[in-house]
Amino acid sequence: MKVNWLEFIVGCFLVAGIAAAVVLALKVAGLTLNTDAKEFYTVYGRFSNIGSLKVRSPVKLGGVVIGSVSSIQIDPKTLQPVVAIKLDRRYSELGSDTTFSVLTSGLLGEQYLGVKPDFASMDDDGNPVYLKDGDTTNFTESAIVLEELLGKFLYSVSSSKADSGSSN
Amino acid sequence: MTMLQDPLIRIENVTFFRGLRKIYDNVSLSIPRGKITAVMGPSGTGKTTLLRIIGGQLKPDSGSVFYEDRNVPKLGRGALYELRKRMSMLFQSGALFTGMNVFDNVAYPIREHTSLPEELIRTLVLMKLETVGLRGAAFLMPSELSGGMARRAALARAIALDPELIMYDEPLTGQDPITMAVLLKLIKELNTTLGLTSIIVSHDVSEVMSIADYVYLVSGGRVLAHGIPDQLKEERHPDVYQFIHGLPDGAVPFHYPAGNYLEEL
Amino acid sequence: MLVKPISNLGRSGIEFLTALGRALLVLLHALIGRPQFKKHFPLFVEQLYVVGVQSVMIIIVSGLFIGMVLGLQGYNVLVQFKAEASLGPLVSLSILRELGPVVAALLFAGRAGSALTAEIGLMKATEQLSSMEMMAVDPLRRVISPRFWAGFVSLPLLTFMFSVIGIYGGKMVGVDWLGIDEGTFWTGTQASVDLYDDIAQGWIKSVIFAVVVCWVSLFNGYNCLPTAAGISKATTQTVVHSSLIVLGLDFVLTALMFN
Numbered sequence: 163m164k165v166n167w168l169e170f171i172v173g174c175f176l177v178a179g180i181a182a183a184v185v186l187a188l189k190v191a192g193l194t195l196n197t198d199a200k201e202f203y204t205v206y207g208r209f210s211n212i213g214s215l216k217v218r219s220p221v222k223l224g225g226v227v228i229g230s231v232s233s234i235q236i237d238p239k240t241l242q243p244v245v246a247i248k249l250d251r252r253y254s255e256l257g258s259d260t261t262f263s264v265l266t267s268g269l270l271g272e273q274y275l276g277v278k279p280d281f282a283s284m285d286d287d288g289n290p291v292y293l294k295d296g297d298t299t300n301f302t303e304s305a306i307v308l309e310e311l312l313g314k315f316l317y318s319v320s321s322s323k324a325d326s327g328s329s330n
Numbered sequence: 331m332t333m334l335q336d337p338l339i340r341i342e343n344v345t346f347f348r349g350l351r352k353i354y355d356n357v358s359l360s361i362p363r364g365k366i367t368a369v370m371g372p373s374g375t376g377k378t379t380l381l382r383i384i385g386g387q388l389k390p391d392s393g394s395v396f397y398e399d400r401n402v403p404k405l406g407r408g409a410l411y412e413l414r415k416r417m418s419m420l421f422q423s424g425a426l427f428t429g430m431n432v433f434d435n436v437a438y439p440i441r442e443h444t445s446l447p448e449e450l451i452r453t454l455v456l457m458k459l460e461t462v463g464l465r466g467a468a469f470l471m472p473s474e475l476s477g478g479m480a481r482r483a484a485l486a487r488a489i490a491l492d493p494e495l496i497m498y499d500e501p502l503t504g505q506d507p508i509t510m511a512v513l514l515k516l517i518k519e520l521n522t523t524l525g526l527t528s529i530i531v532s533h534d535v536s537e538v539m540s541i542a543d544y545v546y547l548v549s550g551g552r553v554l555a556h557g558i559p560d561q562l563k564e565e566r567h568p569d570v571y572q573f574i575h576g577l578p579d580g581a582v583p584f585h586y587p588a589g590n591y592l593e594e595l
Numbered sequence: 596m597l598v599k600p601i602s603n604l605g606r607s608g609i610e611f612l613t614a615l616g617r618a619l620l621v622l623l624h625a626l627i628g629r630p631q632f633k634k635h636f637p638l639f640v641e642q643l644y645v646v647g648v649q650s651v652m653i654i655i656v657s658g659l660f661i662g663m664v665l666g667l668q669g670y671n672v673l674v675q676f677k678a679e680a681s682l683g684p685l686v687s688l689s690i691l692r693e694l695g696p697v698v699a700a701l702l703f704a705g706r707a708g709s710a711l712t713a714e715i716g717l718m719k720a721t722e723q724l725s726s727m728e729m730m731a732v733d734p735l736r737r738v739i740s741p742r743f744w745a746g747f748v749s750l751p752l753l754t755f756m757f758s759v760i761g762i763y764g765g766k767m768v769g770v771d772w773l774g775i776d777e778g779t780f781w782t783g784t785q786a787s788v789d790l791y792d793d794i795a796q797g798w799i800k801s802v803i804f805a806v807v808v809c810w811v812s813l814f815n816g817y818n819c820l821p822t823a824a825g826i827s828k829a830t831t832q833t834v835v836h837s838s839l840i841v842l843g844l845d846f847v848l849t850a851l852m853f854n
């Protein structure tokens with residue numbers, strides 16, 4: 163067979179370029195190919211303050227990523243943020259009392275949604291109730307806002323000072 | 331002006347500016363069919379420009395250029411490209427494509443404009459190369475050719491599609507006497523055997539006069555004189571006389587205009 | 596007294612607009628029209644080799660070193676805040692969003708763009724373009740168009756290669772040399788890099804830069820004075836103009852995409 167080296171090398175070039183794009187998508191962006199293993203269900207959490215939680219922030223259970231935030235909206239009636247939480251179908255046995263809390267990874271890190279499972283409450287027949295697709299949960303802990311924290315701290319310091327002052 | 335019988339090209343009242351410089355001032359001339367016409371004149375008088383106007387690469391500021399009955403400057407792009415298939419031009423440098431060998435250079439116009447099978451193209455190309463005596467050099471690259479060989483190769487490419495008209499832009503410039511003789515012989519032979527119309531732009535007076543059927547002498551944007559070579563040799567007009575006989579001083583002075591020599595010293 | 600500078604300004608303004616208009620017309624003329632795949636495809640492949648394959652080496656080597664430097668510098672800063680874990684996102688985001696498209700485009704302008712300008716300029720100076728025209732072959736379609744498309748395809752691919760090599764260079768320094776945990780590096784990277792926001796937008800940038808660099812270099816070659824001095828000036832102009840336009844445009848694109 164007569165090989166046209168020019169065409170062969172150009173072919174290698176194209177393949178290398180496309181392979182680089184694929185590596186970027188899979189390894190760097192963490193895109194997974196086996197989509198069938200990745201079925202999701204979505205639950206909605208009502209928060210009073212989500213801090214700097216963003217769309218696509220990870221949802222972690224014991225440090226393991228089990229899903230992500232898929233949208234953040236304000237409920238027009240209650241004026242509270244409602245976070246759509248997309249969870250991996252494999253972890254569908256989260257009890258209805260599971261708490262979602264906005265946490266920060268490290269002192270400077272980004273915010274994520276921590277999942278604290280609780281014993282599932284039983285329904286009338288004594289079967290455990292799990293979170294289902296489309297459920298809305300109020301078991302949430304909002305983000306800690308530094309200003310509020312400082313405000314409380316200062317208040318408590320000044321009030322304790324005032325207490326000790328009055329006792330003297 | 332004697333009207334020539336059945337001219338292939340008629341240039342009528344052409345005026346052409348390059349920037350603010352007037353290259354041609356209301357020039358008219360006609361190129362007889364099947365003959366060798368020489369356009370001669372001092373360097374820098376825009377002889378090459380004339381060929382580019384005929385080829386439609388440059389548009390005159392006014393006037394018309396008729397190729398048979400078609401006015402070249404007024405042609406649309408498609409019609410112009412159709413017309414160009416019937417003419418070809420031998421450039422001063424040869425203008426061979428540096429990326430391909432002599433064979434592919436000659437095959438280039440055939441491959442571009444026809445869809446002949448490769449064996450037929452091979453035969454055609456070798457025939458053209460044989461005509462110019464370069465069949466043995468078919469697989470050399472242009473950089474390996476001498477100046478004269480490059481022009482012959484370019485000539486083979488110019489006749490690849492059997493045009494009606496060949497325009498030679500300074501074909502003899504910078505060639506040794508043997509190469510000149512070879513090129514002159516080729517130009518003459520092609521003209522007679524293929525029945526081509528040839529236009530030679532040159533300032534190699536005696537060589538071109540030896541093969542030309544008709545000569546135009548162009549200078550200062552005008553046609554100074556025209557006629558068959560023998561007529562021009564007899565012409566007594568001082569400009570014509572100086573150019574034809576190659577005198578260093580005369581109507582065109584040796585000295586560029588300057589102040590008084592002694593005063594400046 | 597004041598008339599001369601004003602009239603000069605006016606003249607250069609007119610000249611600039613004329614050149615811009617001519618450049619656009621040249622590009623449109625070269626690209627619009629019925630393509631003849633059978634004739635033009637081999638030319639395109641040949642140009643992919645000249646424009647793309649021959650630029651791979653410089654892209655890979657530069658990508659590796661830029662990634663390694665980023666890894667080293669980033670580590671030194673991040674370690675002060677005990678945030679070495681963010682080295683992955685730092686390296687990959689800066690490469691994917693900015694350094695990849697921009698540096699690859701600058702290198703491409705220097706390696707391939709200048710060569711294109713010089714080649715086309717030389718073809719013009721040796722009357723090859725004119726002779727093509729006289730052979731009833733349109734040099735814009737025959738010469739300019741395959742080179743443009745080859746550059747248009749090559750630069751984004753080269754940018755991908757640059758990014759991958761750069762990120763692995765940063766990983767090499769951070770993980771293999773300075774001892775960050777490999778898992779931390781990649782999970783951090785994957786958590787912060789988004790396929791659309793970062794990779795796809797970097798790709799869009801590189802496509803736009805490819806158009807700019809090819810356009811500038813081909814037009815400069817096509818428009819140059821057909822002399823040795825003209826070619827060298829046009830080649831310099833290609834590198835200067837395309838670098839400036841790429842950097843300026845990068846700011847505009849970044850502002851549009853990431854705000």
